[in-house]
Amino acid sequence: xxxxxxxxxxxxxxxxxxxxxxxxxxxxxxxxxxxxxxxxxxxxxxxxxxxxxxxxxxxxxxxxxxxxxxxxxxxxxxxxxxxxxxxxxxxxxxxxxxxxxxxxxxxxxxxxxxxxxxxxxxxxxxxxxxxxxxxxxxxxxxxxxxxxxxxxxxxxxxxxxxxxxxxxxxxxxxxxxxxxxxxxxxxxxxxxxxxxxxxxxxxxxxxxxxxxxxxxxxxxxxxxxxxxxxxxxxxxxxxxxxxxxxxxxxxxxxxxxx
Amino acid sequence: xxxxxxxxxxxxxxxxxxxxxxxxxxxxxxxxxxxxxxxxxxxxxxxxxxxxxxxxxxxxxxxxxxxxxxxxxxxxxxxxxxxxxxxxxxxxxxxxxxxxxxxxxxxxxxxxxxxxxxxxxxxxxxxxxxxxxxxxxxxxxxxxxxxxxxxxxxxxxxxxxxxxxxxxxxxxxx
Numbered sequence: 001x002x003x004x005x006x007x008x009x010x011x012x013x014x015x016x017x018x019x020x021x022x023x024x025x026x027x028x029x030x031x032x033x034x035x036x037x038x039x040x041x042x043x044x045x046x047x048x049x050x051x052x053x054x055x056x057x058x059x060x061x062x063x064x065x066x067x068x069x070x071x072x073x074x075x076x077x078x079x080x081x082x083x084x085x086x087x088x089x090x091x092x093x094x095x096x097x098x099x100x101x102x103x104x105x106x107x108x109x110x111x112x113x114x115x116x117x118x119x120x121x122x123x124x125x126x127x128x129x130x131x132x133x134x135x136x137x138x139x140x141x142x143x144x145x146x147x148x149x150x151x152x153x154x155x156x157x158x159x160x161x162x163x164x165x166x167x168x169x170x171x172x173x174x175x176x177x178x179x180x181x182x183x184x185x186x187x188x189x190x191x192x193x194x195x196x197x198x199x200x201x202x203x204x205x206x207x208x209x210x211x212x213x214x215x216x217x218x219x220x221x222x223x224x225x226x227x228x229x230x231x232x233x234x235x236x237x238x239x240x241x242x243x244x245x246x247x248x249x250x251x252x253x254x255x256x257x258x
Numbered sequence: 259x260x261x262x263x264x265x266x267x268x269x270x271x272x273x274x275x276x277x278x279x280x281x282x283x284x285x286x287x288x289x290x291x292x293x294x295x296x297x298x299x300x301x302x303x304x305x306x307x308x309x310x311x312x313x314x315x316x317x318x319x320x321x322x323x324x325x326x327x328x329x330x331x332x333x334x335x336x337x338x339x340x341x342x343x344x345x346x347x348x349x350x351x352x353x354x355x356x357x358x359x360x361x362x363x364x365x366x367x368x369x370x371x372x373x374x375x376x377x378x379x380x381x382x383x384x385x386x387x388x389x390x391x392x393x394x395x396x397x398x399x400x401x402x403x404x405x406x407x408x409x410x411x412x413x414x415x416x417x418x419x420x421x422x423x424x425x426x427x428x429x430x431x432x
Contacts, residue, residue, distance in 0.1 A: 035260060035261050035263055036261070036263050036264045036373075036374050037263060037264060037265070037373040037374055038373070038374075039372060039373055039374055039376075041373055044266075044371070044373065045371075046266075046370050046371025047371045047372070047373060048301075048371075049300040049301035049302050049304075049371075049420070049421055050300050050301070050306070050369060050370075050371040050372050050420045050421065051371075051372070051373075051420065051421060052376065052420060052421055052425055052426070052428050053301075053421055053425065054400075054425050054427070054428075056376075056428050056429060056430035057392070057395070057396065057427050057428070057429055057430065058429075058430045058431075058432050059392060059429050059430070059431050059432070060432050061391065061392075064431065065314065065315065065316055065322060065357075065360055065362075065364050066314070066364050066377065066429075066431055067431075068322040068323075068324070069314065069324070070314055070324050070328060070337065070338065070339035071323070071324035071325060071326050071337070071339075072326050072328065072329070073326025073327065074326070075326050075327050075330055075332075076326055076327065076328060076329040076330055077329070104259060105259075106259055106261060107259070108259050115329075117274065117275065118274075119270070119271060119273070119274030119275070121270075127270040127273075128273060129269075129270040129272060129273050131269065131270065131272075132269075132270055143273075144274075145273065145274045147329075168269075181265075181267070181268055181271065181274070183274075183275060189314040189364055189366065189377075190377070190431040192312070192366055192375065193261075193262065193264060194264065194265070194266075194267050194368055194375060195262055195263060195264055195265045196265040196268075210265060210266060210373070211265070213265075213373050214263040214265075218260070219260065219263050220263070222260065222262050222263065223262065223263060223265065244262045245259045245260060245261050245262050246261065246262070247261035247262075248431070249431045249432050250432070
């Protein structure tokens with residue numbers, strides 16, 4: 001029998017309680033667990049068979065290849081890639097939004113000239129993907145994929161449509177809060193991050209095991225963009241700001257001007 | 259500053275992240291190219307049809323500078339970066355050039371259900387692996403999960419087990 005939202009919510013509460021108890025005795029080594037989700041997070045059922053049970057092996061080698069990273073340049077993106085509302089002949093349906101922010105490393109240094117990729121559902125909560133078969137309409141004028149390179153201050157900027165919530169099959173009546181997927185590179189392969197940006201005030205937050213897998217409330221809040229009225233454009237779009245901080249080893253080195 | 263938390267790649271990345279020739283890291287017409295292939299499997303031994311692998315490595319001359327042009331490849335430039343998704347049977351194939359200076363390719367694994375991606379390495383068995391610090395620190399059964407198996411000339415098999423008896427060694431960089 002499929003699990004109910006009550007079952008999942010109970011598991012989410014248990015995990016949050018366990019995390020709070022662990023926090024009380026936290027050593028420096030567990031600090032990362034407060035920022036990133038555990039890989040074995042049972043309320044998210046797909047994680048059960050897909051998380052390693054052996055501890056990760058720590059590599060402390062400042063010369064490691066993983067401390068440099070792939071390079072992207074203007075040949076990897078086009079001007080139109082960052083405006084998801086102009087990739088087709090007509091205007092997509094929904095609430096047009098501007099999403100902007102800065103990519104920084106842990107020392108607050110801007111991450112320049114790096115690739116930011118996004119993908120998302122349309123305004124009705126449907127992905128343009130063959131395996132998304134729930135009965136919400138596709139939008140012939142919206143693909144939901146964008147790319148850009150960060151500028152000299154580490155800034156990125158996309159014009160898109162606010163995505164809708166959509167059902168998924170984790171448990172009965174499971175609905176994901178609206179979100180935009182982000183794929184980010186830093187200056188090191190070890191800084192690689194895939195994450196999701198959420199919208200402020202979404203009533204689905206407490207019910208979503210993927211968002212709640214981040215058990216530290218402050219860390220979870222860092223996944224939520226801020227509505228910024230100054231960013232909204234008259235008769236045109238609503239503005240959201242979301243800054244991203246890439247993790248990575250302390251030895252990660254940023255080349256000037258890159 | 260506090261890092262932004264990781265969140266799973268999700269089931270529908272398939273039309274967003276993969277790009278044409280993403281697994282063809284080796285430029286066209288290169289004699290020294292090698293092929294790496296294998297399956298990604300879960301804790302029940304079942305294939306993972308929705309995994310995404312990224313590969314990053316030095317050029318054959320040891321250069322780690324990389325080059326732009328991975329997403330829109332010109333077919334001639336070696337960029338050192340590849341991205342390949344597994345097929346319905348959990349299988350992936352990539353073609354690349356031998357890495358210079360190190361005996362391995364760096365790999366990052368993403369998948370639905372994997373809330374935080376995983377790093378590992380594919381060691382190529384014809385290199386001198388005895389002097390490698392990471393391999394030397396591992397017990398032999400775990401060590402073997404990082405070493406590709408030759409299946410033909412210039413062809414290597416490397417399976418990734420996310421969990422289970424043959425669980426791959428995954429890495430944490432500090």
